[in-house]
Amino acid sequence: MDRLRAHEVTVGDRFDRYVFLSSGERLIGPEEVVRPIHILKLGTEESGSLILADDLGDLETAGMLHQVSSQSLKIGNILKRSLLTKFGHVIVEGPIELVAHHLAAISLAEVIYEKPNTDKGGRGRSGAAASDQMQQEADSYCRLLFDELKKELAGQQFNFRLGRDEDRVIDYGSEPIPDVEEIADRRREHQAQVAESYAKLHVGQRIDVLRFDQMIDRLLAAYAENPLCFGQYGVGQDEGSEYLASHAYSVMVLGISCAKWMGWSDEDVRLVALGGLLSDVGMVNVPKGVRMDSRPLSDLNRMRVMRHPIDAAQMLENIDGLPAAVRLIALEHHERENGSGYPMAREGETLTDHARLLSVVDSYVAMVSDRAHRKAMLPYHAMEDLIRSTVKKEYWVEAMRALLGGVSLFPVGSYVRLRNHRRARVVRSGEKRYDRPKVMLLDESGRSSGEVVDLAEQEDQEWQVKHPMPAPRVKTDEVLVSDKGFHGDDKEESGGDALERSGEQVGEDLS
Numbered sequence: 001m002d003r004l005r006a007h008e009v010t011v012g013d014r015f016d017r018y019v020f021l022s023s024g025e026r027l028i029g030p031e032e033v034v035r036p037i038h039i040l041k042l043g044t045e046e047s048g049s050l051i052l053a054d055d056l057g058d059l060e061t062a063g064m065l066h067q068v069s070s071q072s073l074k075i076g077n078i079l080k081r082s083l084l085t086k087f088g089h090v091i092v093e094g095p096i097e098l099v100a101h102h103l104a105a106i107s108l109a110e111v112i113y114e115k116p117n118t119d120k121g122g123r124g125r126s127g128a129a130a131s132d133q134m135q136q137e138a139d140s141y142c143r144l145l146f147d148e149l150k151k152e153l154a155g156q157q158f159n160f161r162l163g164r165d166e167d168r169v170i171d172y173g174s175e176p177i178p179d180v181e182e183i184a185d186r187r188r189e190h191q192a193q194v195a196e197s198y199a200k201l202h203v204g205q206r207i208d209v210l211r212f213d214q215m216i217d218r219l220l221a222a223y224a225e226n227p228l229c230f231g232q233y234g235v236g237q238d239e240g241s242e243y244l245a246s247h248a249y250s251v252m253v254l255g256i257s258c259a260k261w262m263g264w265s266d267e268d269v270r271l272v273a274l275g276g277l278l279s280d281v282g283m284v285n286v287p288k289g290v291r292m293d294s295r296p297l298s299d300l301n302r303m304r305v306m307r308h309p310i311d312a313a314q315m316l317e318n319i320d321g322l323p324a325a326v327r328l329i330a331l332e333h334h335e336r337e338n339g340s341g342y343p344m345a346r347e348g349e350t351l352t353d354h355a356r357l358l359s360v361v362d363s364y365v366a367m368v369s370d371r372a373h374r375k376a377m378l379p380y381h382a383m384e385d386l387i388r389s390t391v392k393k394e395y396w397v398e399a400m401r402a403l404l405g406g407v408s409l410f411p412v413g414s415y416v417r418l419r420n421h422r423r424a425r426v427v428r429s430g431e432k433r434y435d436r437p438k439v440m441l442l443d444e445s446g447r448s449s450g451e452v453v454d455l456a457e458q459e460d461q462e463w464q465v466k467h468p469m470p471a472p473r474v475k476t477d478e479v480l481v482s483d484k485g486f487h488g489d490d491k492e493e494s495g496g497d498a499l500e501r502s503g504e505q506v507g508e509d510l511s
Helices: 036-042 057-061 100-106 127-155 180-202 210-225 227-234 243-262 266-278 281-285 288-292 299-306 308-318 324-332 353-367 379-391 397-406 503-508
Strands: 002-005 018-021 026-028 049-053 083-085 090-092 112-114 415-418 423-428 438-442 448-454 465-469 473-475 480-482
Touching: 026 036, 036 127, 049 057, 090 100, 100 180, 127 299, 127 308, 127 324, 180 210, 180 227, 180 243, 180 281, 180 308, 210 227, 210 243, 210 266, 227 243, 227 423, 243 266, 243 281, 243 353, 243 397, 266 324, 266 353, 281 308, 288 299, 299 308, 308 324, 324 353, 353 379, 353 397, 379 397, 379 465, 423 448
Parallel strands: none
Antiparallel strands: 002 049, 018 026, 018 049, 083 090, 083 112, 415 423, 415 465, 423 438, 438 448, 473 480
8 A cells, every 4th residue: 555645646647556535435446547537536635645555455454444344234224424345436425324225236345444534525514515515526527527528429420419300211010019017027127137237336346338238139129029019118117126227227218219209320229228228327326315205405415416417427437338428418318408407507409419308208207107205197297297398498399209209198008098988008109199099998897808999090089088097996806906007196087188189289389
């Protein structure tokens, strides 16, 4: 173990060992090139002293750190200080309450160390002071990161402006409606892979993009077989499943559908898929209580949330083979067309079209998902809200059109009540009309009857959608259980005649 003064580190330097801050946090790894971002981080080093070592075991031997037994860490424990892996990666940022995904990440770490309260980066402060410090650090880091990525992508001649291909031709296919249980099994399999990948990135482990490429290949094959049923792969969240993994998977699936509807190239569709899957990995650093609480956030917790795109872009450096564009997409996916987003408050025309597309998809998935403090919105109502927000210039108009075209007003897996009072489950989106899907009629018990009706072929208005509805409660001999799909609120009906305008008129709102 050797000492190094902060002023001795300059851009372009390389070291043969890890360089740690005095707190034990990693600055750079062996043979890694020092970048302006690293120099910025040195500004938080109060002592001005750095440590060169093979790992944090050397600092433990010197009495600077002590290990924490992973066996002593339980869900619900309140940690006052941050935890580090043996290579100085912050695995849990204190103060925080431990939740399941923390323990999943901790289980992957060989050794855990407690970070001493020696840094001045805002983590040891509270209230407005910590928030202001975190804001300043995030702003400076974000600008440097953005400049680095833009420079790298400029050298690759990356196309930021894609728009919509007016000459695109979508082959809607004629494959049979896919089996619901088979789709659910695939979703569970993929979500487990996502959760595992998030845990590895959480502890700073390197992974290969190939693990995601194989998942995306399977989804693209499913889209090619039946584009109008593809949305089924993005529906549903199993009870007990990790919200972040479920959300990421749904955003990826619906992002693929929307990018395909836009007529984008296979390469750009893959960038959208990877961006949708990985952009929220930075949320692992946000306490679960903060993510799920309906109460107003404190200044500090609001900054933690607003920092997660920056954290994501940084964490994604540990994915071998990942295109740099995906890190930029992650950095931009919470920006808005009118500059009201974060972390940089940049406006639409300055953003990648991939991020502009995922911005509305990400919001839609969040709205139709159950959260601890609220029930999911019905897809139709979520679409209405997003259309209103798009009219107010929050979202890119082309992205909203793509969401309507790629997902529809009544997505596959959602439920509707027809004007003839029959209840039905949507099994295939309308090819030309947002409001005319193909549906599977339900029997009186709420189960599928096996009878499929294409509403686009029905001239009788009694066979048109009256309004959306939550998943029905299926009657059995003993209990009522909810069917799979979009649940919305607990009411059987959503109330009123929701379809005062046709699907064509809804699209005209975006003109």
